Amino acid sequence: MRPFDYARAGNVAEAGQMAGRFIAGGTNLLDLMKLEVETPDKLVDITRLPLRGIEETDDGGLRIGALVSNADLAADPRIRRDYEVLSRALLAGASGQLRNKATTGGNLLQRTRCSYFYEPSQPCNKREPGSGCGAIGGFNRIHAVLGTSDKCIATHPSDMAVAMRALDAVVETQKVDGSTRAIALGEFYRLPGDTPEIENVLEQGELITAVRLPKPFAGQHRYRKVRDRASYAFALVSVAAVVRMDGGKIAEARLAFGGLAHMPWRDETVEKALIGQEPAMANFDKAADILLAEAKGQGENDFKIPLARRTLKAVLADATKGA
Template sequence: MNRFAYLRADDVGAAVRAVAADPSARFIAGGTNLVDLIKENVERPTRIVDITRLPLGEIGPGERGGLRIGALVKNSDLAYHPEVERRYPLLSRAILSGASAQLRNMASTGGNLMQRTRCSYFYDTTTPCNKREPGTGCAALGGFNRMHAILGASEQCIAVNPSDMSVALAALEAVVHVTGPEGDRAIAFAEFHRLPGDAPQLDTNLRQGELITAVELPALGFAEHHAYLKIRDRASYAFALVSVAAALELQGGTVTEARVALGGVAHKPWRDREAEALLVGRRVALEHFQRVADALLQGAVGRGANDFKIELARRAIVRALSHAAGRTSRDDARR
């Protein structure tokens, strides 16, 4: 049995101190991922710090005209919040495409950002996994890797980030607010998650003891021209083979701002600003979308069972951009 101490934190400072003092301690909110990891002996915390009573469950105005989302806001509450549906429908649709209604009712905003890969070798403690136990190897390299990364991977790890919410937040260029032993800081979403490199056990750039307190959305929400396309093996409760968050600003049929984030293809939501810039100043046209897709997937590498993801991602990018620009129906973009 995995024995651990349990502490219910009454304030943010107490929660931070409890985890900062013990490298194997973990924060818990909804627990929709951590509890599974403990059951499978992937995580063996010596202390669990319950943060559900902390005052981090509000959605309100952010700085510079945006929206500030508390770390304990439930995924379902966030997806159906009137301001999110009105100003950031891309985020709402991404959340609703993930998990099940029951899980969304439990999962928190901060927890969604912290969820770990669903790589089967990561969960199987009888197999080598550098993410679970550094230095043991990566069984997925020569194993069943149909769900695995085609971008940004290393010889140490080819797992992918499972979060739908994070793909939309990457496209929206959200900011993650955290607090820790050294005080408060803000992390641009592009810098929050890590690529595996030679330290795949580290999923994020959080420091020991740091706690997510809020996620801030900028004023620009791409409410008029956006799409979230998720391609998966079944219609519900399945992780993405490939997902695309596309967001455009248009003026007279010309693109003035373009964002494209990919999920299911890398260790973190994947963006390439140079590729996105290829659309700026150009008229909405299929050939321009195809050019962006080619640029985004430059350097993509399959590992055998996931080779198909490269072409799948290429087509998904074009389709999502076409929908965001108004060139396809919404129902067509969801298939």
């Protein structure tokens, strides 16, 4: 690990002005620094900032401070009762020890687990723009099949972000000049395009202060994660679903997917295709057809396309069971 300066922020405004890389739980950043994938000159410790509360909002939703740990968020009675899909997703991610340290804001900003990104001797446009993408034509079993480009086929690793995407979460931030933003999670991440090194819309020094959830959505909440082993493994495919039935038909469906793209993936045309339909496998297949119409495998990850189909159908069948 290379030498770096360390400073502790006294308040939110000061943090952005200290011109450094923010660190809270550090569960991802410290690994990247040890491997010299990231080599920040300065770390700004934000762990003492007052961003650990979970508050009810005027519209009946919740405002989650950026420093709320994944463990505390998953265990909060309001999350377990009203946003079950989020609690399920959090408990499916990492180990208990990591959940105790990992924060809400940091979880959203996880870097990809692509092996080429983690190995400085290998080409990676995300780590070193213009060097190439070693995963294209290389080892790409865990890589994306949707929203890719010829510059990058990496996936986003967060389970929490997938559930939050299904729940229409909004990210609150504060810029260096003190102004604030509210960014819908669907607009927070960027697809790789020609600039895979730019992963989100945050500006230099802009700090995530909270994540806001709207009032709860009625229906069955499901989170299914398909992975190589039962614990501490990232998703090959995951599905976050909130499905509401009315009169034996699907009245509302919120679906987000992990392991398939550079960002938590949501395609509202898939959801619209399910509304008003009976919970039949033929209708679930049509939804999967829409989801995967432009999916593109890279050889070793071709299996993700039929796996995503089966996982989506299984989740929908489970969520509509007994309708």
